[in-house]
Amino acid sequence: MRDPDGLIARAGVRGDPDRDQHFLVDDRVLDRLPTYLELSNRDASPGGSEESTESTDPIESAESTREVTSHLLEIGGGTGALTDRLLAVADEVTVVERDRRLAAFLEDEFAEEVAAGRLTVIQGDALEVDLPSFSASVSNLPYGVSSQIAFRLLPEKRPLVLMFQKEFAERMVAEPGTPEYGRLSVSAQHFAAVEIVETIPKEAFSPPPQVESAVVRSTPRTPDYEVADEAFFLRFVKAVFTQRRKTMRNAIRNTAHISGLEDADAVVEAADEDLLGKRAGAVTPAEFAELATLADEVGRSDER
Numbered sequence: 001m002r003d004p005d006g007l008i009a010r011a012g013v014r015g016d017p018d019r020d021q022h023f024l025v026d027d028r029v030l031d032r033l034p035t036y037l038e039l040s041n042r043d044a045s046p047g048g049s050e051e052s053t054e055s056t057d058p059i060e061s062a063e064s065t066r067e068v069t070s071h072l073l074e075i076g077g078g079t080g081a082l083t084d085r086l087l088a089v090a091d092e093v094t095v096v097e098r099d100r101r102l103a104a105f106l107e108d109e110f111a112e113e114v115a116a117g118r119l120t121v122i123q124g125d126a127l128e129v130d131l132p133s134f135s136a137s138v139s140n141l142p143y144g145v146s147s148q149i150a151f152r153l154l155p156e157k158r159p160l161v162l163m164f165q166k167e168f169a170e171r172m173v174a175e176p177g178t179p180e181y182g183r184l185s186v187s188a189q190h191f192a193a194v195e196i197v198e199t200i201p202k203e204a205f206s207p208p209p210q211v212e213s214a215v216v217r218s219t220p221r222t223p224d225y226e227v228a229d230e231a232f233f234l235r236f237v238k239a240v241f242t243q244r245r246k247t248m249r250n251a252i253r254n255t256a257h258i259s260g261l262e263d264a265d266a267v268v269e270a271a272d273e274d275l276l277g278k279r280a281g282a283v284t285p286a287e288f289a290e291l292a293t294l295a296d297e298v299g300r301s302d303e304r
């Protein structure tokens with residue numbers, strides 16, 4: 001594997017924190033990141049136990065691992081230390097890098113893989129470029145836009161191994177009733193089972209970021225509840241969490257302009273009293289779904 005410090009030296013760059021450039025320089029961390037994909041090809045649906053869906057047949061399980069690594073997407077390639085590790089396990093890799101100089105360096109450094117059609121370098125903003133269809137993503141994300149990128153990737157329903165700021169990762173995986181639980185937890189967990197698999201000290205990066213980082217493994221799943229209109233469900237959750245200190249009764253009424261509810265009072269009249277007395281931080285994703293479905297039925301007009 002290429003030496004991360006050697007790559008930085010060859011690229012002739014210094015990571016610029018103002019451009020979210022913190023390059024991973026710890027070989028052990030770099031080597032571990034792709035391995036977190038191995039278990040993420042299980043069906044994480046809450047209905048099916050892991051034992052019943054995980055293949056015990058070594059051939060079948062090798063097949064599914066191969067499927068997961070058939071086309072890996074990396075957002076923010078930097079100087080290519082992670083790209084190199086991904087190329088070692090994948091048939092094909094696409095890397096998106098906004099910095100022109102770094103994108104040109106990647107093309108040059110991995111010229112052989114590019115020529116063989118195993119690596120595609122897309123120079124551009126990961127929030128704007130067309131993404132290819134990919135089997136999974138392993139990325140050390142640019143932290144300034146990590147939330148927007150995560151919510152671009154999560155609806156694709158592919159296994160993801162993503163590096164975030166630790167505090168952000170903790171909010172993503174938080175359970176109801178904890179201080180970290182919020183809009184981010186409900187929205188992320190709507191698309192996937194998410195878990196922190198490793199926390200990473202600042203020294204693993206050059207230059208070191210201000211805060212610790214954490215790796216989140218995200219395994220796509222179908223939630224154990226149904227929502228009629230996913231966009232409305234996500235908007236409703238976003239709306240009520242802007243008033244997390246209020247009871248749901250008041251939060252629903254006060255945030256109708258954000259959620260897009262026309263008749264918030266009708267929702268409050270029809271909803272379960274106990275649920276309306278709770279604060280958003282104590283409401284489970286399934287309860288949010290119940291409320292959003294009710295709100296969809298009684299609080300929104302048919303002319304939408």
Ligand SMILES: C[S@@+](CC[C@H](N)C(=O)[O-])C[C@H]1O[C@@H](n2cnc3c(N)ncnc32)[C@H](O)[C@@H]1O
Nearest residue numbers: 022023024076077078097098099125126140142
């Ligand atoms: C945290 S660094 C990770 C670099 C490399 N993958 C590594 O682990 O060493 C994030 C990278 O994303 C790039 N970047 C920043 N904003 C971006 C954006 N909006 N779209 C694509 N790449 C971006 C930066 O130039 C930087 O190379």
